[in-house]
Amino acid sequence: MMRRKMNWKFLRCIKFLEMEKIREKLKNAKQDMTWLPEAKARQENHEWLSLSFAIGVSVLRALRERKMTQKDLAEDLKCSPQYVNKIVKGSENLTLETICKLEKALSIKLIDTPSLPQIS
Secondary structure (H helix, E strand, O other): OHHHHHHHHHHHHHHHHHHHHHHHHHHHOOOOOOHHHHHHHHHHOHHHHHHHHHHHHHHHHHHHHOOOOHHHHHHHHOOOHHHHHHHHHOOOOOOHHHHHHHHHHHOOOOOOOOOOOOOO
């Protein structure tokens, strides 16, 4: 019986020491903050990222309807397939020129602009 109490106390002491080692490691560990700048950038650029995503979905829909691949579109736009992939993922800040090229290549309307008043 005395031996069991000793073993229990010994195991309890070892567990305590292991927990202390873990606490010390956690205390000295650097916190991973690499995600923070990317999260801030997404928050600051939310408006254009939302529009870019919507354009990407429209481009994907048009590709599917025309049975075209992203590679086919890249050839029509004279750009890399990787760039087209960024477009359809909605992670690219598109220029008006690129949007016009997409509209022409896919025969779709991506952006509506207000009518200009007639100049007399």
